[in-house]
Structures are given as C-alpha cells and as structure tokens.
Amino acid sequence: MSNQQPNNPLHGVTLQQIVTALVEHYDWDGLARRIDIKCFKNAPSIKSSLTFLRKTPWAREKVEGLYLSTFNRHAPRRIV
Template identity: 60%
Template sequence: MEKQPNNPLHGKRLDAILEELLDYYGGWKPLGQQITINCFLDNPSLKSSLTFLRKTPWARKKVEDLYLEVLVKS
C-alpha cells in the first residue's frame, strides 16, 4: 500500500468529511450555499448525500476541495 503523508484526505472517510463540513457550516442549508447540489438542498440526509457523492465524481471533488479549504482556515 502506498503511503501519502502529504495528502490530508488520505485515510479520511467521506462520511467523516461530510459530517465535519456540516458541523463547520452549521447544517445542510449553509453547506448547500457553499456547494450548490440538490442532495444538500432538496430533502437532504447523510445517507442520500453519501450515495450521490459516491456515484458522482465531480460532486465528490467539490466536497473534498471545500473540506481542504476548511482545513487551511482551521
């Protein structure tokens, strides 16, 4: 297995990333204002959002990029 010491996403689960973003922004609505995708705006849930993000690479990248921005700010 390849080591990635400089990759802050290495070993980080998508559900943990999403939960941290929800905590940071204070819920689905503010998160949906940061990343405008329907799974955050229309009847959001952790399960449905994870299902969508796992199937949609461009949306997952947006979530991961936002998470990296939040890490830099913290």
C-alpha cells in the same frame, strides 16, 4: 504492503467523516449555499449525500475541496 499517501491531505479521512464535519460546521443550508447540489438542498441526509457523492466525481471533488479549505489552512482552495 503499506499503501501510504504522504502527499494526500485526505489520506485516512472517509467521505462520511468529510460530509459530517462540513454539516456540523456549516449546517445543511450553509453547505448548500457553498456547493449547489440537490442532495444538500432537498431533504438532505448523510446517507443520501454519500450515495450521490460516491457516484458523482465532480461533486465529490467540490466537497473534498471545501473540506480542505475549511479545516486545513495549508490546502489549496479548489472550489468555486
């Protein structure tokens, strides 16, 4: 049984891919300015960020929203 999500723009994109793309695009400082969370400010790493984001739904939503608004022109802008 296929678990397709045609209306989900993040379908098939892992959280690691999202964080990596954002870091490559903005670098850690730029990412921390856009989303004010400690894991992007204090000794940031992909691993520590993934650990935090997997446990913190509100922060993950902000990261996913920034990813969509940065790399998908048709996505709604959901972040502050």
